[in-house]
Amino acid sequence: MSGYQDKIKETAKRLLKEGSVEMVIGFRKGTLPMMNEPCFIRRPEDVHQLVWDSNCGINLANYLTDRKEKIAIVAKGCDSRNIVTHIIENKIKREKLHIIGVPCQGMVDKRKVAALCAGDIENVTEDGDVLTVTCQGAEKKLSRKEMLQENCTLCIHRNPVLFDELVGEPVAEQTGIDRFAEVRRIEAMESQEKWQYFEDLLAPCVRCYACRNACPLCYCPTCFVDESKPQWVGKSQNPIDIRTFHFLRAYHCAGRCTDCGACERACPMGIKVRQFTSKLNKDVLEMFGWEAGMTLEQRPPLDTYKPNDPNDFIK
Amino acid sequence: MKVITIDKKGWASGIEKTKSAFQVFGPVKEKEWHSFKALGPGEQPDMAYSNTRISPKFLVQPQSEPMFTYSLDEAVEDHHILKEVRKDTAPKAVVGIRPCDAAAFLIVKRNFDAPQYQDPYWLNAYNAMTFIGFACNTPCSTCFCTSAGYGPFNEAGLDVLLVDVGDSFVAKSLTDKGDTWLKAGGWTSAADASGKIEALMQAAEAKITSNVSTDKLKTRPTTQIYEAPFWDDVAFSCINCGTCTYSCPTCWCFDIQDEARGTSGIRMRNWDSCMFPMFTIHGTGHNPRGAKVQRVRQRFMHKLKYYVEKYDNGIQCVGCGRCIRLCPVNIDIRKVCNQMNDYDPAACVCPA
Amino acid sequence: MIPQPASARLSQKRGCTVQNPYLPYPVRIDEIITETEDKNLKTFKFVFVNPADEEKFAYRAGQFAELSVAGKGEIPIGIASSPTEKGFIKFTVNKVGLVSTFLHNMKVGDVMGIRGPLGNSYPWNVLEGKNVVIIGGGFAFTTLRSSIVYMLDPANRSKFKDINVIYGARSPGMLLYRDELASWERRDDIKMHITVDATSDPDWKYNVGFVPAITEQKAPQADNDTYAIICGPPIMIKFTQPVLDKMGYAHDHIIMSLENRMKCGIGMCGRCNVGKEFVCKDGPVFTLAQLNTMPKEY
Numbered sequence: 001m002s003g004y005q006d007k008i009k010e011t012a013k014r015l016l017k018e019g020s021v022e023m024v025i026g027f028r029k030g031t032l033p034m035m036n037e038p039c040f041i042r043r044p045e046d047v048h049q050l051v052w053d054s055n056c057g058i059n060l061a062n063y064l065t066d067r068k069e070k071i072a073i074v075a076k077g078c079d080s081r082n083i084v085t086h087i088i089e090n091k092i093k094r095e096k097l098h099i100i101g102v103p104c105q106g107m108v109d110k111r112k113v114a115a116l117c118a119g120d121i122e123n124v125t126e127d128g129d130v131l132t133v134t135c136q137g138a139e140k141k142l143s144r145k146e147m148l149q150e151n152c153t154l155c156i157h158r159n160p161v162l163f164d165e166l167v168g169e170p171v172a173e174q175t176g177i178d179r180f181a182e183v184r185r186i187e188a189m190e191s192q193e194k195w196q197y198f199e200d201l202l203a204p205c206v207r208c209y210a211c212r213n214a215c216p217l218c219y220c221p222t223c224f225v226d227e228s229k230p231q232w233v234g235k236s237q238n239p240i241d242i243r244t245f246h247f248l249r250a251y252h253c254a255g256r257c258t259d260c261g262a263c264e265r266a267c268p269m270g271i272k273v274r275q276f277t278s279k280l281n282k283d284v285l286e287m288f289g290w291e292a293g294m295t296l297e298q299r300p301p302l303d304t305y306k307p308n309d310p311n312d313f314i315k
Numbered sequence: 316m317k318v319i320t321i322d323k324k325g326w327a328s329g330i331e332k333t334k335s336a337f338q339v340f341g342p343v344k345e346k347e348w349h350s351f352k353a354l355g356p357g358e359q360p361d362m363a364y365s366n367t368r369i370s371p372k373f374l375v376q377p378q379s380e381p382m383f384t385y386s387l388d389e390a391v392e393d394h395h396i397l398k399e400v401r402k403d404t405a406p407k408a409v410v411g412i413r414p415c416d417a418a419a420f421l422i423v424k425r426n427f428d429a430p431q432y433q434d435p436y437w438l439n440a441y442n443a444m445t446f447i448g449f450a451c452n453t454p455c456s457t458c459f460c461t462s463a464g465y466g467p468f469n470e471a472g473l474d475v476l477l478v479d480v481g482d483s484f485v486a487k488s489l490t491d492k493g494d495t496w497l498k499a500g501g502w503t504s505a506a507d508a509s510g511k512i513e514a515l516m517q518a519a520e521a522k523i524t525s526n527v528s529t530d531k532l533k534t535r536p537t538t539q540i541y542e543a544p545f546w547d548d549v550a551f552s553c554i555n556c557g558t559c560t561y562s563c564p565t566c567w568c569f570d571i572q573d574e575a576r577g578t579s580g581i582r583m584r585n586w587d588s589c590m591f592p593m594f595t596i597h598g599t600g601h602n603p604r605g606a607k608v609q610r611v612r613q614r615f616m617h618k619l620k621y622y623v624e625k626y627d628n629g630i631q632c633v634g635c636g637r638c639i640r641l642c643p644v645n646i647d648i649r650k651v652c653n654q655m656n657d658y659d660p661a662a663c664v665c666p667a
Numbered sequence: 668m669i670p671q672p673a674s675a676r677l678s679q680k681r682g683c684t685v686q687n688p689y690l691p692y693p694v695r696i697d698e699i700i701t702e703t704e705d706k707n708l709k710t711f712k713f714v715f716v717n718p719a720d721e722e723k724f725a726y727r728a729g730q731f732a733e734l735s736v737a738g739k740g741e742i743p744i745g746i747a748s749s750p751t752e753k754g755f756i757k758f759t760v761n762k763v764g765l766v767s768t769f770l771h772n773m774k775v776g777d778v779m780g781i782r783g784p785l786g787n788s789y790p791w792n793v794l795e796g797k798n799v800v801i802i803g804g805g806f807a808f809t810t811l812r813s814s815i816v817y818m819l820d821p822a823n824r825s826k827f828k829d830i831n832v833i834y835g836a837r838s839p840g841m842l843l844y845r846d847e848l849a850s851w852e853r854r855d856d857i858k859m860h861i862t863v864d865a866t867s868d869p870d871w872k873y874n875v876g877f878v879p880a881i882t883e884q885k886a887p888q889a890d891n892d893t894y895a896i897i898c899g900p901p902i903m904i905k906f907t908q909p910v911l912d913k914m915g916y917a918h919d920h921i922i923m924s925l926e927n928r929m930k931c932g933i934g935m936c937g938r939c940n941v942g943k944e945f946v947c948k949d950g951p952v953f954t955l956a957q958l959n960t961m962p963k964e965y
Contacts, residue, residue: 030645030647031639031645031647031649031650032457032639032640032645032647035645036645037552037644037645037646038551038552038644039548039551039552040548040551058552058643058644062554063551063552111347114347115347119365119453120455120456120457122456204345206369206378206557206561206586207557208556208557208558208561208588209556209557209591210554210556210557210558210643212556213554213555213556214554214556214643222593226591226592226593228764228765229764229765229768231765234572234574235570235572235585236378236379236572236574236583236585237378237379237585238379265643266554266556266558266643268368268369268558268561268562268641268643269368269369270346270347270348382689383689383690385737385738387737387738394778395693395737395738395777395778395779395780396693396716396737396778396780397690397691397735397737397780399687399690426934426935426937427935429934429935431933431934431948432688432933432934432935432948433688434688434935435687435688536960537942537943537960537961537962538960538961538962541942541962567935567937568936568937568938569930569931569935569936569937570930570936571689571740571741571930571931571936572740573736573737573738573739573740575737575738580737580738582689582737582740584936587936587937587938589937589938594928594938595927595928595938595939595964596928597926597927597928598742598761598763598764598767598928599763601901603927603941603963603964603965604964609964613940613964616942616962617937617940620943621940621942621943622943624943625943
């Protein structure tokens with residue numbers, strides 16, 4: 001990974017020096033263990049700030065929306081797929097981008113690590129597959145693979161699909177992954193059980209909209225929950241309104257979601273918001289054989305129309 | 316001021332006794348995190364906790380709170396006329412609240428209990444509370460209460476301060492309300508523990524290693540900090556969610572909304588956040604804080620400059636560290652506070 | 668200080684009683700006048716359902732109130748009537764949002780609420796004994812109307828020296844309070860300078876031109892005894908201010924009324940601040956000298 005980091009810095013410096021981009025969007029080291037902060041670099045002398053490790057889970061495509069500058073962006077597999085979606089949806093122009101692709105081996109879920117440590121985590125370092133966690137003065141070794149975000153353990157597109165250069169050799173994609181086991185588990189529930197499951201799932205929601213705002217797909221100038229004329233959704237903690245928000249947001253992401261996990265990672269209340277989007281990812285895959293962000297050549301199934309649609313609703 | 320010793324063996328039974336005089340709230344663990352809940356018969360506060368995930372401000376200012384009810388049925392005599400919602404003002408005891416969170420209510424009180432207007436909802440709820448604070452023997456790495464003007468054993472805003480001294484709690488009663496609560500629990504044995512408390516306090520304060528500088532915030536001209544060149548850098552990563560403001564014990568902003576079903580309606584208030592673009596948008600579509608950087612700047616300026624200037628009573632932050640721990644992109648108020656405090660335009664070699 | 672009257676509708680606070688500042692006075696719509704040719708501006712005349720509330724609603728020109736419609740919400744609107752007018756209060760409302768659109772469809776006799784008076788006001792203690800220049804544009808003329816009626820009241824007129832009014836709108840049909848404007852034109856104790864951006868009306872007998880230009884031509888030269896009150900759309904303010912600068916108006920002699928999105932109206936909900944000041948409570952009226960020290964977030 002440190003090889004990636006050096007290569008990212010080197011590339012960023014070169015691009016800024018030769019003036020082919022105005023800014024580089026990447027990560028800098030955060031103030032807390034296991035936290036890196038998205039940042040922009042405009043001057044070659046500042047590229048030393050850029051970092052790359054297993055704590056770069058934020059989806060940087062979110063920072064491209066409607067930007068007009070010439071930008072270089074560091075992109076792992078899921079980021080690149082959201083960049084593709086952004087290009088298709090006219091939120092950024094391909095020619096304005098220089099994509100520094102990073103083959104990815106998954107990002108660490110800091111909550112998984114925290115759950116295994118009593119008290120404050122003081123420091124975390126990584127070396128290959130070993131995470132060394134310092135907690136209350138004591139060191140603990142953890143397997144990085146076992147600490148990954150759930151979406152990363154299910155990811156089959158770790159290599160960027162769209163890039164101008166790669167910072168390393170492509171990594172082997174995971175095979176034999178059952179991506180939708182959790183969805184099937186919920187699908188199998190009786191309706192009452194399912195209802196209760198979603199009630200419990202959403203009970204902690206405070207409507208901070210971190211899930212929505214961390215999502216590169218959620219770029220509407222005014223979200224339907226914020227609309228006042230007409231007001232579609234109430235503003236209180238009424239569970240009906242909370243459900244409406246989560247369900248509708250998921251539907252707005254159908255056929256567009258790359259399962260980058262940004263929503264779940266951002267949620268301050270630890271709600272597994274991917275439970276909704278995963279179900280729709282499964283449906284879109286089964287119905288249309290579609291995975292979001294894999295190609296610039298085709299529009300997502302839910303924003304196109306074909307006269308030979310196999311369903312009869314259109315006729 | 317009374318100092319009482321509470322043997323931990325008699326703690327649970329005492330808490331049960333207080334329930335006849337108070338509705339008791341305490342920290343309860345749900346899944347991975349603690350939050351304050353009303354304790355039913357037999358339920359105890361979990362005193363083996365660090366702090367709650369989001370602040371207990373909702374005990375006084377619920378996220379959604381009805382203010383008025385009304386009827387839209389023209390056949391009803393007083394249709395369309397607002398009627399106050401009756402509130403429960405019975406005594407409540409918040410057991411185990413951390414000193415930072417109790418002090419936060421004093422900060423917020425300056426907003427709701429102003430010379431010209433008093434907010435009856437907030438004040439009635441606040442006045443019903445007895446705050447049984449719990450000194451922090453082991454602060455977190457993100458705590459910076461000492462440099463924010465408070466501390467792990469701070470007594471401001473508390474009625475009782477409990478200190479865990481091993482086999483017992485030492486309870487320092489700080490107000491008449493505190494005396495009443497101790498009496499309700501049947502705890503009467505006087506303690507002589509001042510030396511012990513002092514030693515624990517110093518040990519706890521020594522564990523707090525992160526800090527902020529606030530000394531120049533008041534005197535620096537508003538426009539100077541406002542126009543400082545670092546805001547774009549501070550704001551870039553922000554996704555404009557409400558995590559920081561909703562988890563914060565000193566953020567009080569709210570929205571007022573009407574909701575009607577059929578002919579009966581309520582006017583209520585809900586938490587709101589300066590991070591949201593809708594917070595300030597005009598009817599015409601004009602938005603004085605339409606850009607993300609303006610909203611991020613507002614949050615920090617409010618807490619660390621406007622409040623400081625307006626009330627001359629420190630910053631609008633108790634250093635609980637929640638916004639730092641919960642921010643999805645690691646925006647750190649300590650860093651921003653120091654940037655604001657130390658900003659000197661004369662010395663600044665500004666990035667192009 | 669806005670008086671805090673005792674009321675039957677009280678809340679407990681530490682043994683003493685305070686009025687719930689969020690509770691509106693019930694009012695009945697008494698008259699609705701469509702003001703402008705685009706029909707987007709209507710003046711609503713309200714009478715209090717409980718006559719005793721009128722006294723509690725003691726206000727000064729330049730203050731505003733929250734118009735409260737049960738089921739829809741509240742909107743902050745400047746008070747267009749003058750404290751010297753008794754038995755009713757008036758507001759001119761532009762149709763822009765949810766509440767104002769609903770209000771425009773309400774009828775005479777309907778019951779709603781008024782919460783206030785809110786905000787400071789024009790600084791009448793400072794303005795007494797002075798020349799007052801009122802500069803207004805478009806539909807922001809409401810609290811200026813209140814001020815003019817207040818100053819022209821026989822009991823008050825002698826307290827002020829020269830009164831000049833420069834008021835502009837896009838076209839003659841967009842001017843507010845046209846009958847009153849005409850009656851003020853006929854008086855000799857107020858100098859009216861009405862203007863429109865353009866008109867095809869051959870009988871138009873007043874000025875044609877933008878407010879800044881008319882200000883330059885008609886406003887009196889600055890002196891220590893002359894105060895300008897400006898209220899209008901941002902573009903008008905932007906171009907009028909340099910004119911006043913050129914004419915020598917000191918920034919503490921230029922008085923402006925701001926607008927921001929508001930909810931509570933009493934400085935608590937946190938959204939309308941400009942720097943440390945809340946437009947709803949510390950304003951809406953500020954001098955330009957004050958605004959110069961504040962961020963431009965309005």
